Amino acid sequence: MVAGGAGTFSTVNPATEEPIGSAADADSADMDRAIGAARAAFDHSDWSHDVTLRVHCLRQLRSALTAEIEGLRAVTVAEVGAPVTFTHGSHLEGPVNDLAFPADTAENYSWRTDLGVASPMGIATHRSLVREPYGVVGAITPFNFPHQINFAKLGPALAAGNTVVLKPAPETPWCAAHVGRIIAEYTDFPPGVVNIVTSSDRSLGVRLCEDDRVDVVSFTGSTVTGTAVMAAAAPTITKVFLELGGKSAFVVLDDADLGRACGAAALAVSRHAGQGCAFTTRLLVPRKRYDEAVEATAAAMAGIAVGDPADYATVCGPLISARQRDRVQDYLDLALAEGGSFACGGGRPAGLDRGYFIAPTVIRGLDNSARVAREEIFGPVLVVLAHDGDGDAVAIANDSPYGLSAAVWSSDAERAAGVAARLRTGTVSVNGGVWYSADTPFGGYKQSGNGREMGVAGFEEYLETKVIASAVVST
Numbered sequence: 001m002v003a004g005g006a007g008t009f010s011t012v013n014p015a016t017e018e019p020i021g022s023a024a025d026a027d028s029a030d031m032d033r034a035i036g037a038a039r040a041a042f043d044h045s046d047w048s049h050d051v052t053l054r055v056h057c058l059r060q061l062r063s064a065l066t067a068e069i070e071g072l073r074a075v076t077v078a079e080v081g082a083p084v085t086f087t088h089g090s091h092l093e094g095p096v097n098d099l100a101f102p103a104d105t106a107e108n109y110s111w112r113t114d115l116g117v118a119s120p121m122g123i124a125t126h127r128s129l130v131r132e133p134y135g136v137v138g139a140i141t142p143f144n145f146p147h148q149i150n151f152a153k154l155g156p157a158l159a160a161g162n163t164v165v166l167k168p169a170p171e172t173p174w175c176a177a178h179v180g181r182i183i184a185e186y187t188d189f190p191p192g193v194v195n196i197v198t199s200s201d202r203s204l205g206v207r208l209c210e211d212d213r214v215d216v217v218s219f220t221g222s223t224v225t226g227t228a229v230m231a232a233a234a235p236t237i238t239k240v241f242l243e244l245g246g247k248s249a250f251v252v253l254d255d256a257d258l259g260r261a262c263g264a265a266a267l268a269v270s271r272h273a274g275q276g277c278a279f280t281t282r283l284l285v286p287r288k289r290y291d292e293a294v295e296a297t298a299a300a301m302a303g304i305a306v307g308d309p310a311d312y313a314t315v316c317g318p319l320i321s322a323r324q325r326d327r328v329q330d331y332l333d334l335a336l337a338e339g340g341s342f343a344c345g346g347g348r349p350a351g352l353d354r355g356y357f358i359a360p361t362v363i364r365g366l367d368n369s370a371r372v373a374r375e376e377i378f379g380p381v382l383v384v385l386a387h388d389g390d391g392d393a394v395a396i397a398n399d400s401p402y403g404l405s406a407a408v409w410s411s412d413a414e415r416a417a418g419v420a421a422r423l424r425t426g427t428v429s430v431n432g433g434v435w436y437s438a439d440t441p442f443g444g445y446k447q448s449g450n451g452r453e454m455g456v457a458g459f460e461e462y463l464e465t466k467v468i469a470s471a472v473v474s475t
Helices: 028-044 051-067 069-080 084-088 093-098 100-108 146-159 173-186 203-210 223-236 258-274 287-302 322-337 390-398 413-422 455-460
Strands: 007-013 018-025 112-118 125-133 136-140 163-167 194-197 216-220 239-243 248-252 280-286 341-344 361-364 381-387 406-409 463-471
Touching: 007 069, 007 173, 018 173, 028 136, 028 163, 028 194, 028 203, 051 069, 051 093, 051 100, 051 146, 051 173, 069 084, 069 146, 069 173, 093 100, 093 146, 100 146, 100 455, 136 146, 136 203, 146 163, 146 173, 146 216, 146 455, 163 203, 173 194, 203 216, 203 223, 216 223, 223 239, 248 258, 248 390, 258 280, 258 287, 258 381, 258 406, 280 287, 280 390, 287 341, 287 361, 287 381, 322 341, 322 361, 322 381, 381 390, 390 413, 406 413
Parallel strands: 136 163, 136 216, 163 194, 216 239, 248 280, 248 406, 280 381, 361 381
Antiparallel strands: 007 018, 112 125, 125 463, 341 361
16 A cells, blocks of 8 residues: 555655656545554454465565566666665665565564473463564654665564554655555555555654554654654654664774775765765774875775766765755865864765765864764765774774764774774674674664664564463363
8 A cells, every 4th residue: 555645746866856756745644544554454364463474475575576676776776866886785686685584584483482381479380482463563764775774674574463554755755655566566465564655744754653553663764853753652652663873983993904994984985975874984093194094085085986876887876855965065064164174075076066966075183072073964974083092992983972883994803803892883894894684683772773673683673572371280
């Protein structure tokens, strides 16, 4: 079901600033119907009890998405501004392939665990632990990696036996709506199990959180909005789990290959115009090599292709909207006001007069107290900070309201592992290691959220735990 009110709203190509089409503009009544459909499907169908059906439908969906991958690729490049190279990985094909994991997990999961017989309070009792779905899941997703985040919520929530109301970001309605069409046309999902509500009205997300027919709210987005989600869900004690912002540190130790490390840091923050909550946006380098590190990072940034996301050479495409571009530019202006300077970038790239582009930027000359070093910018902006050894680097990295991700580079694997262990973050990459995988839980510490997505831990976020205790009858 793709809900829509009487009107439509435009979706815009961020590389050209031109409208590319329209999407159904749902209203509050549409959201109410979607929640009602999800509630009815959970309460009055076999979906929550039929693991075989759920596995079958998810595998159908994965196959159907794969069959339509080229059309989805074109939509993703045009609507999201995602560089087409990355649609072969984390922007599209990776998330589609990853739907196999929740299906396989549901098929092989121990839904009931025998705890054996004990005699609490002197009564011989056989105990069983049962895992079962919560009910209706309200999923609210952002614009930056729509397929990855939509599927990271839909896959495990559905595999666990829940029904879902998905509210995608207003900037990227087509990515979600096409998935709804594919579900309707090519799968056996029962009516009401998956409900996709596209809308320009951001307040519909709050409506979803407040409704007492919703059992779980799964939100990915900014920390500011995450607090509003928690507040909206609080009166009904609805379970909320959140994947929020980050200001992740890329820590370079004094024995690392500085050129390689700085090159990796430049690439990490420039891909998809820096629009990733887990991207490492603070580069921490040894103080005695600070100038060398800034120079190496700026040189690497200069080699990063910026421009048309449909070009396979492009690494850094546009920001999603004029609003987001202006927000990033405001932070760049703030960096100068705070006493920093640009080693490269600092505004619109030369030769790109259309599109919401910001050049990959290196900020130098500030410390970790600067706002641009503490607040999430969500653009291709890297702040280079100096540290005075391993302990100081850990202290600076941890001196943040966020704790989503981090990276450590060193020629000594044991030393790097020691630093990684001291970082208060949900994920850490050591010397370029990749933590992202369907079987790996993802989430953050502190104001970067609570709960986990993906992996078995992400699957279990959508399950309740019940204990059944049966008295043993003597014969």
